[in-house]
Amino acid sequence: MEGKSQYVAAIDVGTTKIVALLGKRNENNKLEIEGFIRSESKGIRRGEVLNPEEVSGVISNVITELQKQTKIIFSEVFVGIAGQHIHIVRDRKGFNRTASDARISASEVETLKNEARNIALDEGKQIIDVLALNYIVDNEMNIENPIGMPGKRLEANFNIMVGSIDSINRIETSIELSELKLREIILEPIASAAAVLHDDELEAGVALVDIGGGTTDIAIFHDNRLRHLVVLPYGGYVITKDIKEACGLNERVAEDLKVQYGMALSETIKEDKTIVIPTKIRGRDPKEISMRNLANIIQARMDEIIEAIMFEIHKSGFADKLGYGIVITGGGAMLRHVEQLFNFRTGRDVRIGYPGEHLAGISDSINEPCYATGVGLLMKGFESLDGCRERMKVEFADEKPKKEEEKPINEEQSEDKPEEDKPQKPGLRKTLEKIKISLGSFFEEPESKMNELVTIK
Secondary structure, three states: OOOHHHEEEEEEEOOOEEEEEEEEEOOOOOEEEEEEEEEEOOOEEOOEEOOHHHHHHHHHHHHHHHHHHHOEEEOEEEEEEOOOOOEEEEEEEEEEOOOOOOEOOHHHHHHHHHHHOOOOOOOOEEEEEEEEEEEEEOOEEEEOOOOOOEOOEEEEEEEEEEEEHHHHHHHHHHHHHOOOEEEEEEEHHHHHHHHHOOHHHHHHOEEEEEEOOOOEEEEEEEOOEEEEEEEEOOOHHHHHHHHHHHHOOOHHHHHHHHHHHOEOOHHHOOOOOEEEEOOOOOOOOOEEEEHHHHHHHHHHHHHHHHHHHHHHHHHHOOHHHOOOOEEEEOHHHHOEOHHHHHHHHHOOOEEEOOOHHHEOOOOOOOOOHHHHHHHHHHHHHHHHHHOOOOOOOEEEHHHOOOOOOOOOOOHHHHHHOOHHHOOOOHHHHHHHHHHHHHHHOOOOOOOOHHHHOEEEO
16 A cells, blocks of 8 residues: 555653654655654663563553554554763774766765774674764865765764663663564654754754753754764653652652642742642641742752753863754753743753654644654654665554454344343443443542642642
8 A cells, every 4th residue: 555655653762751653754744643652661760771571561552552543553663762871982984986087976975884883892882873974075174965076085074873782782672572673773862853953053053952851861963963962861850859859759749740830940930839739648637838849949950950961061162153052852841941941041042842843733742842752763764764665564454354244143043142242232332331431430540649739829
């Protein structure tokens, strides 16, 4: 069926959440999200997979739910990788051409890129990706694209992305245990950048700060190239932990408190309010938490994170080349007033990065900073497929062969059939479904403990 090759599936494996997405490109080259499923992470710490079996269990569940949601069956996925183990190795490669009058071909550029992979690495390290910074043809420097140029010698400066073999193997094992085929591992900071950065920002200079649950990724771009990459070993979870310890709450309530009531700038609270959290323990009084105190806890930790971010930006040597300042994305960018706090502490232009510009028919549920990496993984997946003949294979649920229909039961057979096995009439079935829905709330637990919170002026 034409159009099957348009689909790409991706998995964002994060410290606090795992997200599976399925998308396709339309005729305008926009990304259409067919569906996405989010689940709480297990077996991951600071962006790295520690327990592949636990991770594979979550991945299997989200993939199953995504296939039910979209009615599209697939077995190949693009997966993101992050973590403090990732770093950049810079190298320069080149070769003399036999026919200097002939134009440089795409295959020669690819040969040079493959040559960049032949470098000596520390024990336990593996190349994840190779990115060309610029090319040199004879004496011409800083060439972005040498294809079509004549010359005697072709050279290039490369940023070689290197990671831990053990960390990469654990991601691969998680996918294999989920009975999926790993199409490609993609650096999450690169994916996030594809989803939220504009071409003008990439050219004039920008620092992308992706604040996840367990890590904060800092990727600096200038002249359309990645210039610096560093991963800080903390993110939004440390804020949750601070709230948990300062207010004497369990982790889930602390997280819900941060998401629903948290603010990154305490000065914005004009009128202090108290959040009352009932306790289920007999004899214990409800917890009362000041919104201003909550904001002070969050701001104190965010100030530390911003200070560490600015230290890395200055260390990169590109602090004075960020024409478009800083773009914040990831779950941490969803804190209220975090944009103003960054602007106040850094003195730079700051905006929140949303992935909506690249999406067709977007909904508010997916156009959020916390899904920037997932959307970017889909985009990078399509880029990878553009240069590859082998497309992703999918099946549509409605194309599967239908089971042999049961023969109608005649009246005599139905008389002998037990009452509970008789087919229900459509009207009766709808009535029973309504009763089930109305009674369901008596048996189901609320998704968030914040449903129990009461805010008092």
